[in-house]
Amino acid sequence: xxxxxELSRALAELSRTLTPQPDPYxxxxxxxxxxxxxxxxxxxxxLAVSVGSTAFAIASPGRTTxxxxxxxxxxxxxxxxxxRLLQSxxxxxxxGDDSYVRQLSEQLLAAQRRGxxxxxxxxxxxxxxxxxxxxxxxxIALAAFVRNQPDPVTGWPSAAVWLVADEGASAQELxxxxxxRGVSDALEPYESLSVDGPKAAHVAIAPAGxxxxxxxxxxxxxxxxxxxxxxxxxxxxxxxxxxxxxxVDCGGVTRKITPGPGSLxxxxxxxxxxxxxxxxxxxxxxxxxxxxxxxxxxxxxxxRLTALPSVVWGGxxxxxxxxxxxxxxxxxxxxxxxxxxxxxAAPAVGGDWVGEVSIAPDQPRSDGVLxxxxxxxxxxxxxxxxxxxxxxxxxxxxxxxxxQILLVVTPAAATTVRVLRDGQEVARSAVSGSGTAMxxxxxxxGLVVEALDASGGTIASGQVSKQxxxxxxxxxxxxxx
Numbered sequence: 001x002x003x004x005x006e007l008s009r010a011l012a013e014l015s016r017t018l019t020p021q022p023d024p025y026x027x028x029x030x031x032x033x034x035x036x037x038x039x040x041x042x043x044x045x046x047l048a049v050s051v052g053s054t055a056f057a058i059a060s061p062g063r064t065t066x067x068x069x070x071x072x073x074x075x076x077x078x079x080x081x082x083x084r085l086l087q088s089x090x091x092x093x094x095x096g097d098d099s100y101v102r103q104l105s106e107q108l109l110a111a112q113r114r115g116x117x118x119x120x121x122x123x124x125x126x127x128x129x130x131x132x133x134x135x136x137x138x139x140i141a142l143a144a145f146v147r148n149q150p151d152p153v154t155g156w157p158s159a160a161v162w163l164v165a166d167e168g169a170s171a172q173e174l175x176x177x178x179x180x181r182g183v184s185d186a187l188e189p190y191e192s193l194s195v196d197g198p199k200a201a202h203v204a205i206a207p208a209g210x211x212x213x214x215x216x217x218x219x220x221x222x223x224x225x226x227x228x229x230x231x232x233x234x235x236x237x238x239x240x241x242x243x244x245x246x247x248v249d250c251g252g253v254t255r256k257i258t259p260g261p262g263s264l265x266x267x268x269x270x271x272x273x274x275x276x277x278x279x280x281x282x283x284x285x286x287x288x289x290x291x292x293x294x295x296x297x298x299x300x301x302x303x304r305l306t307a308l309p310s311v312v313w314g315g316x317x318x319x320x321x322x323x324x325x326x327x328x329x330x331x332x333x334x335x336x337x338x339x340x341x342x343x344x345a346a347p348a349v350g351g352d353w354v355g356e357v358s359i360a361p362d363q364p365r366s367d368g369v370l371x372x373x374x375x376x377x378x379x380x381x382x383x384x385x386x387x388x389x390x391x392x393x394x395x396x397x398x399x400x401x402x403x404q405i406l407l408v409v410t411p412a413a414a415t416t417v418r419v420l421r422d423g424q425e426v427a428r429s430a431v432s433g434s435g436t437a438m439x440x441x442x443x444x445x446g447l448v449v450e451a452l453d454a455s456g457g458t459i460a461s462g463q464v465s466k467q468x469x470x471x472x473x474x475x476x477x478x479x480x481x
Contacts, residue, residue: 075155081189081207081255081478085130086144086158088208091233092133094141100171101129107175108143108161119183120159123148128158130191132174135201136237139169142205144187156186162193189478190248194261202236202261210250214260217243217303220351221473236260243303245349257475259349264308265298278311280383282409282434285314285342289360293342297356301346304471305354309346310383312355313409317341317437320359321394321405337361341437343389343409345382350473353378355465357393357407376465386411388462390449393437403439406449410434411460414451421447 090101105127111117112124124145131142141163150157162182165174173179182193192204206212212234215223225247228234234246241262248256269277269291277294278285290311297309318338339362345355355378360371374393382389389409408417410431419427419440429438431451440447444464451460 075479077481078189078478079155079157082156082158082187084207084209085189085191085205086128086146086187088130088232090129090132091205091230092131094132094134094139095129101132103171104132104141104175105129105143107171108145111175111177112145116177117161117180117183120145120161122151124159131203131205131233133203133235134167135203135235136239137167137199138195138201139165139167139174140193140195140201140203141174142191142193142203151185154186158187160184160187160191164193164195190256198238200238200241202241203233204246205233206248206256207250208232210248210255213247213249215245215247217306218245218349219306221349245303253477254475255477257473259303259474261302263299263302264305265295269295269308273308276310277308280385281311281313282385282412283313283315284433285311289340289342290314293344293356293358297344297346301354304348305346306349307347309344309356312343312345312382312389313435314340314342315433315435320437337363341407343382343391343407345378348469352470353380353382354469355382355391357391359393374467375469376467377470378465380462382409382465386460388449388451388460390447390462390464392444392464392467402442404442404444405437406440406444406464407437408435408449408451410436410451413453413459415454416452416456418450418452419447420450
């Protein structure tokens, strides 16, 4: 196996731990970077991979909570729900042992005051165990560390620590630093942990009085919700895990809707799956690259997707503007590079299609990122070989003037693309290999993209897809009264 093959396999295996930064769905989640599912297991690889418009990085055991993006919006409702979780009785079978819970709290408080938790060094007044149970070979606990004073920046009064040890571990073993699997500067209203590996385990918890419901992977937006027997918390083992979504209701109000852990690609893509994914491809895509991208995106997309991604188009494009993956404001102008471009799309929960444009520069990047790109949402099937797909591959929010790059995928018979606004042609480009990258005037809203054959006749037309993978199905309303 070559080094490239080993890296590709490592990326595919690690992609299940990729975490968007910031979380791309939901107003509240974007504001507070809350409720990010933490995962345990696998290698630690110092590597950044950009899939879509967001740069993805291997999840670390720490999590930082941000202030609201809009200073006029209050975080008070979130803090109130967080306090409800803090005041909730411990959940889980092991948590029913009062003596064990007391010992664990005392051990954790002593360890923190000795400075053994490097990510949690502020003075704390006490520790509250909120969950403790044995789950398929693991003893898992969630503990809240109550600060002497709320965090001066974010206002959060409590931090959260997830602990994982062997099933049956003593309080002393579970309180050791070796058991720490997730540290957050905020105890959030909804907390969750995923332990990966042969004995996978998943735990999610909400304030007492709330109710978890689950639904099999929906067809479009049709869910079949059923209450969980555990009530205000939920546990999944490897045997019980399935393609599903979770919901949290509190007082008859839905506060959280989120996909469960996992994806439709539980193992690397098979030859048969790859053949299906490439059955309608246009342009030219190297098979190993397609295999890796399909698997990586299936993993990161999880059960937001209702089918494995398909490869829509691939080709080599020259002179693309590629911005730094970290969005650094110090770079006033993107670099212009030649790159291999690959477009994927998949049907999503909610009924729309979501897509990813992956751009791999010919020359290695100085920031170590292997590829960049953008995401999009479409109402029509982007894999239709007779249709037109138009995606803006640079920022469409830079004002109403100037030019931007539009990637257009066309039917095989197309030789030219023209772009119209209010019936007037504003851009034209020749097509090669069923695709072209062309400059069009901002904004893209209202533009009509037409694919023309050699005689000048229109063989397909469409509008520019929306940027970003829309997350309308997912809900996070802890920030509402």
